[in-house]
Amino acid sequence: MPFTISKPMRFGDCDLTGIAYHPAYLSMLVDVNEAMFASFGVTWKEIMFERKLGLPTVTLNLEFKKPAVYGDVLDFAVHVRAIGRASLDLETIVTVRGDIIWTVRQRIVMTSLEDHKSHPWPDDVRAGLTRYLEPSHDA
Numbered sequence: 001m002p003f004t005i006s007k008p009m010r011f012g013d014c015d016l017t018g019i020a021y022h023p024a025y026l027s028m029l030v031d032v033n034e035a036m037f038a039s040f041g042v043t044w045k046e047i048m049f050e051r052k053l054g055l056p057t058v059t060l061n062l063e064f065k066k067p068a069v070y071g072d073v074l075d076f077a078v079h080v081r082a083i084g085r086a087s088l089d090l091e092t093i094v095t096v097r098g099d100i101i102w103t104v105r106q107r108i109v110m111t112s113l114e115d116h117k118s119h120p121w122p123d124d125v126r127a128g129l130t131r132y133l134e135p136s137h138d139a
């Protein structure tokens with residue numbers, strides 16, 4: 001089952017015509033990524049400031065299918081497609097009233113903030129992510 005969360009399209013997320021400004025989508029995606037980790041009890045603040053681990057994105061494949069406008073509510077569904085030694089593959093599908101607006105395939109890699117190299121997923125984080133693991137049928 002995916003992690004789900006909803007976010008409204010606010011005034012500052014749109015251009016002057018009221019249509020979604022795509023850099024705002026990326027900012028929302030980071031918030032959604034952060035909320036998914038918090039949902040299983042491991043906050044980014046703890047990961048970064050106490051455990052000294054980072055979560056950079058290494059690949060992002062975005063597809064925009066329909067415009068969203070000011071006042072729409074975006075429903076995010078985050079599917080964990082694979083968990084590697086240090087990598088995490090996510091597929092996020094964003095809908096408004098059931099219509100797909102945009103999708104993104106993303107790879108995040110856990111790193112050490114000491115040497116900025118990859119670092120294996122800690123067991124508790126891996127267990128939390130596994131809650132949303134749903135391998136893609138076309139993978």
Ligand SMILES: CC(C)(COP(=O)(O)OP(=O)(O)OC[C@H]1O[C@@H](n2cnc3c(N)ncnc32)[C@H](O)[C@@H]1OP(=O)(O)O)[C@@H](O)C(=O)NCCC(=O)NCCSC(=O)c1ccc(O)cc1
Nearest residue numbers: 054055056057058059084085086087107109111116117118
């Ligand atoms: C992440 C890296 C340190 C990984 O480098 P290495 O330590 O050499 O990686 P490794 O070869 O050990 O590979 C580790 C895993 O990552 C995978 N990997 C590494 N690079 C890639 C790329 N480019 N594509 C796909 N997969 C990759 C690799 O296949 C391994 O997978 P698993 O075996 O399944 O674990 C390095 O690629 C890097 O620094 N990349 C730049 C990241 C970056 O600057 N992103 C831009 C946005 S910043 C950001 O998103 C962010 C920053 C800080 C935050 O707190 C939050 C978000």
